[in-house]
Amino acid sequence: MDYAIQQIVNALAFGSEYALLALGLALVFSIMGLVNFAHGEIIAVAGYSVFFAVALGLQSVLGAVTIAIVMGIVTALVFERVAFRPVRYAPTTTGLLTAFGVSIVVQNMLTLFVSPKARAVPVLGPLNQTFFIGPYAVSSLQLLELAVTIVAIVALVLFLNRSLLGLAIRAAARDFSTVRLMGVKANRVIATGFALSGFLAGVVSVFILARRGSVEPDFGSAPVIKAFVACVLGGFGSLAGAAVGGMVLGFLDVAILVALPQKFGGLRDALTYFLVGVVLFWRPQGLLGRTVELGDKEV
Amino acid sequence: MTTSQSSAAPAPTDRSMPPLLRSVLGGLVVAVPVVVIGVLILWLAPPYQVRIAFAGYVNLVIVVGLQIFMGNANIGNFGHSAFVGVGAYFVAILATPLAAKKLSIPNAPFGLSQVVLDPIVAAVVALGIVGVLALLTGFIISRLSGIAASIVTLSLLIISHGVFINYTDLFKGAQAFFGIPVVIGLPTAIAVAVAAIVVARVFRDSQDGVQLRASADDVLAARAFGVNVVRLRFKAWVLSALVCGSAGIMYAYFMGAVIARAFFFQQVFLTLAMLILGGMRTVSGAVVGCAILSIGLEAIRSLESGATIMGVQLPEMLGLSGLSLGAVIVLGMAFRPNGIMGRLELDELAAGWLRRLRRS
Numbered sequence: 001m002d003y004a005i006q007q008i009v010n011a012l013a014f015g016s017e018y019a020l021l022a023l024g025l026a027l028v029f030s031i032m033g034l035v036n037f038a039h040g041e042i043i044a045v046a047g048y049s050v051f052f053a054v055a056l057g058l059q060s061v062l063g064a065v066t067i068a069i070v071m072g073i074v075t076a077l078v079f080e081r082v083a084f085r086p087v088r089y090a091p092t093t094t095g096l097l098t099a100f101g102v103s104i105v106v107q108n109m110l111t112l113f114v115s116p117k118a119r120a121v122p123v124l125g126p127l128n129q130t131f132f133i134g135p136y137a138v139s140s141l142q143l144l145e146l147a148v149t150i151v152a153i154v155a156l157v158l159f160l161n162r163s164l165l166g167l168a169i170r171a172a173a174r175d176f177s178t179v180r181l182m183g184v185k186a187n188r189v190i191a192t193g194f195a196l197s198g199f200l201a202g203v204v205s206v207f208i209l210a211r212r213g214s215v216e217p218d219f220g221s222a223p224v225i226k227a228f229v230a231c232v233l234g235g236f237g238s239l240a241g242a243a244v245g246g247m248v249l250g251f252l253d254v255a256i257l258v259a260l261p262q263k264f265g266g267l268r269d270a271l272t273y274f275l276v277g278v279v280l281f282w283r284p285q286g287l288l289g290r291t292v293e294l295g296d297k298e299v
Numbered sequence: 300m301t302t303s304q305s306s307a308a309p310a311p312t313d314r315s316m317p318p319l320l321r322s323v324l325g326g327l328v329v330a331v332p333v334v335v336i337g338v339l340i341l342w343l344a345p346p347y348q349v350r351i352a353f354a355g356y357v358n359l360v361i362v363v364g365l366q367i368f369m370g371n372a373n374i375g376n377f378g379h380s381a382f383v384g385v386g387a388y389f390v391a392i393l394a395t396p397l398a399a400k401k402l403s404i405p406n407a408p409f410g411l412s413q414v415v416l417d418p419i420v421a422a423v424v425a426l427g428i429v430g431v432l433a434l435l436t437g438f439i440i441s442r443l444s445g446i447a448a449s450i451v452t453l454s455l456l457i458i459s460h461g462v463f464i465n466y467t468d469l470f471k472g473a474q475a476f477f478g479i480p481v482v483i484g485l486p487t488a489i490a491v492a493v494a495a496i497v498v499a500r501v502f503r504d505s506q507d508g509v510q511l512r513a514s515a516d517d518v519l520a521a522r523a524f525g526v527n528v529v530r531l532r533f534k535a536w537v538l539s540a541l542v543c544g545s546a547g548i549m550y551a552y553f554m555g556a557v558i559a560r561a562f563f564f565q566q567v568f569l570t571l572a573m574l575i576l577g578g579m580r581t582v583s584g585a586v587v588g589c590a591i592l593s594i595g596l597e598a599i600r601s602l603e604s605g606a607t608i609m610g611v612q613l614p615e616m617l618g619l620s621g622l623s624l625g626a627v628i629v630l631g632m633a634f635r636p637n638g639i640m641g642r643l644e645l646d647e648l649a650a651g652w653l654r655r656l657r658r659s
Contacts, residue, residue: 035446083629090636093375097575100568101628104621111618217618225453232450270461273454281439284447 002135007254013142015250016149019243020204021227022234023156024197026242029231030173031193033092037099038079039227040220041106042198046072046205047215048110051121064123065206072202073195080194088190103221110217117216124210141210148203153243156196160239165192229276235289244288249276318504326500328646329583330493332590333359337489349485355593356488357550361566362573362585363495364542368535370579371508373515374444377567378436378452381459382429382540384562386547389425391476391557392469394418399478406468418482422548429544433537441532444518456567463559470559477556488549495542499582500644502538507531512580572624576631578638583645588638592624599623 021039028036049071050064058064083102087094128141160166168184169192180186201220208219226249234245249272256271279287316324340352361383369376392407393416400412416424436455440448463470470476502508511531514521518528551557569592577588599620631639643651 083633086633087636090632093373093575093579094632094636096375097572098629098632100572101625101632104568104625105629106625108618108621108625112622116618229450229453232446236446264465266465267461270458270465273457273461277439277451277454277458280443280447280451284443286447 005136007258009136009138009142011251011254012247013139013145013250014253015247016145017204017207017223017246018227018230018249019246020149020152020200020207021223022230022242022246023153023239024200024204025224025227025231026234026236026239027169027193027197027200029236030239031169032084032088032095032172032176032190034084034095035092035099035228036084036197037096037221037224037228038083038102038106039197039201040218040222040224041103042072042075042079042201043205043208043220043223044106044110044215044217045075046202047121047209047219048114050123050205050209051114051119051215054121054123058123061124061126064209068205068209069199069202072200072205073198076194076198076201077191080191084194107217107221114217118214119216120214121209122213124206125213127206127210141207145207148207152200152203156239159196165189169193229273233276233279233286235286238286238288241286241288245286248287252276319501322501322504323497325504325644325646326497326582327493328649329500329586329644330496333492333496333586334489336590337485337492341485351597353485353488353553354550355589355597356485356492357546357553358566358570358573358593359492359586359589360488360495360546360549361543361570362577362589363492363499363582364539364546365570365574366539366579366582366585367499367502367542368532368539369574370581370585371503371511371515371535372532373512373579374440374452374532375446375449375571376452376539377449377571378455378459379539379543379570380562380567381455382433382543383547383550383566384459384463384557384559385432386425386429386544387551387557387562388463388470388476388547389428390418390421390548390551391479393421393424394480394552395476395478396480403471403476403478404469408468411469418480418552422552425548426541426544429540429547430537433540433544437533437536437540440536441529456563460559460563463562473559475556475558479551479555479557481553481555483549483552488553491545491549495545496582496586498538498542499585502535503582507534511535569624572628575638576628578635578640578642580637580642581640581644583643584638584640587640587645591639592627595627596620596624 024039024042025036028034028039046068050058050068053064053067058067079102083098084095087098127144128139130137130139132138160170165188168179168182168189171182172179172184172189172193176186176189179189204223205220208223209215227246230245230249231242232245233248234241234243252272252275253268256268256275257265260268260271283289337352337356340349344352361379364382365376365379368374368379392404392411393414395403395415397413397415400407400415404412406412440451443451464473466472503512510521510526511528513524514526514528514531522528547562550561570589573588573592574585575588576592577586578584603619635641
């Protein structure tokens with residue numbers, strides 16, 4: 001029983017991290033149809049900013065968190081302005097490749113100008129402490145991840161449902177031209193979408209930093225591939241789908257880790273992706289996606 | 300995108316020629332630079348550069364194979380390296396001499412550690428295995444579209460990598476599988492590349508290819524005209540897998556060793572970048588993209604390790620090649636969103652120019 005609870009907490013923590021990442025991807029995709037593989041590099045830049053701040057003498061946890069989030073937002077906005085605006089109306093594959101390009105450029109700049117090796121960033125260590133609730137060993141970071149994810153999702157839902165700009169974003173996901181006809185500036189909607197996604201990336205960056213205590217050039221890219229899968233699993237472009245897909249993937253990961261004998265431990269990713277393939281064969285539109293017949297009008 | 304790009308493509312070459320001949324000739328025209336560059340390298344370059352060039356030709360065959368499915372069906376594919384890996388590993392398992400096998404895979408199942416086939420037979424068998432796997436996976440992938448299909452191809456890549464790494468009895472795990480007989484050289488690679496280009500071009504121009512491209516532009520319209528989209532995607536998938544598998548076989552027979560991580564994300568992203576940068580709608584795009592990135596990256600790589608230019612010793616700059624690769628991609632996509640070649644093949648472009656010259 002203890003073990004089961006422990007693993008469920010693990011799964012929730014993994015799942016919330018995937019969900020945060022997937023939400024960042026889904027936001028941008030739903031607005032402008034961009035599969036943003038450079039999301040991981042927003043996380044990496046946020047992480048490296050904390051590394052530089054620490055090198056310059058920063059000590060406080062709160063300061064580090066602020067820097068990560070602010071730099072996440074700034075980086076996302078810069079990416080949008082410099083790289084993604086020119087390909088805004090291009091086919092999906094073009095945007096995808098641009099995002100790859102940005103990701104490769106940033107990773108290699110970090111390699112070239114900082115170091116190809118991991119660099120220690122101990123400042124967020126205090127966030128990751130183990131304590132006991134009764135008999136259960138709980139990591140403060142896991143609880144924090146879960147709590148922050150819930151708060152972030154609630155805040156996002158409130159923003160999207162209650163504010164004018166949120167309304168514009170939701171409408172843009174359906175039909176961008178009509179939104180523009182209503183007098184909303186396209187640039188503002190897209191920039192807001194990127195800023196939100198950058199904010200989420202900054203938050204994830206704090207979590208990864210607190211857990212690993214170091215940064216390296218491919219800091220963010222591996223988790224983002226998982227998050228991309230989570231998005232598709234939940235239904236691409238749907239925000240609720242991204243959150244659900246993230247959670248499902250988290251549970252799938254942990255379940256496979258627990259159920260698989262040690263000998264086949266290396267097949268964990270293979271099995272996860274196999275199950276993802278099965279789910280997609282069964283529901284190509286994702287778990288929460290709507291079935292759209294060809295030629296259907298938007299309902 | 301609705302301006303039907305494929306069906307309205309003009310056919311500037313002589314209409315009196317049989318279509319098949321026209322496609323083959325067109326493919327050969329596209330292959331001319333490939334042969335010229337290859338011959339120059341054979342003639343002038345030192346052996347280590349021949350080795351680099353060979354890797355470039357392997358990539359070319361992969362990119363052309365990728366184009367067959369991705370360019371015609373317009374579905375992002377991340378799984379092609381799985382077939383490259385399967386091709387390479389199975390010739391390694393089948394053709395490696397017994398002595399080397401005793402060291403690398405003494406416990407292979409089905410008594411495979413006792414079997415040695417002639418390299419050509421091994422290649423045919425390996426290609427057969429690639430074909431069977433392509434049939435099985437194609438059944439699923441041809442029924443999906445858009446991003447779900449792309450993710451399933453990504454799953455295929457990760458599953459194949461997981462199996463290569465973890466099925467140590469057969470694939471020797473994460474270490475290199477060595478001792479494969481080195482039976483081919485650059486001339487064979489050039490020949491295979493030319494063959495791949497012609498095959499891809501004939502498929503693109505065939506009835507199936509045209510219908511598939513039409514369905515990529517507008518599935519609904521294509522279906523309304525009675526196009527069997529699933530069957531066509533399936534055909535393209537299998538053909539694409541076979542071409543990629545041959546690239547893997549070539550790789551194993553030249554390098555003499557294979558390693559699982561060579562068939563993973565790095566190769567996938569590099570070949571994808573080549574195809575999309577060149578323009579995935581044409582075979583010429585695959586060739587042009589591959590040539591630009593291969594040559595460019597090699598030039599930059601020599602700078603990276605600290606070259607001496609006009610007496611100035613440059614410092615070692617790790618990451619420079621990656622940086623330029625990314626920059627080329629971002630700029631290329633910003634200025635030519637449909638890739639360098641757009642929608643016309645090289646020979647079609649050339650024929651167009653000729654005609655305009657004649658008219659003026």
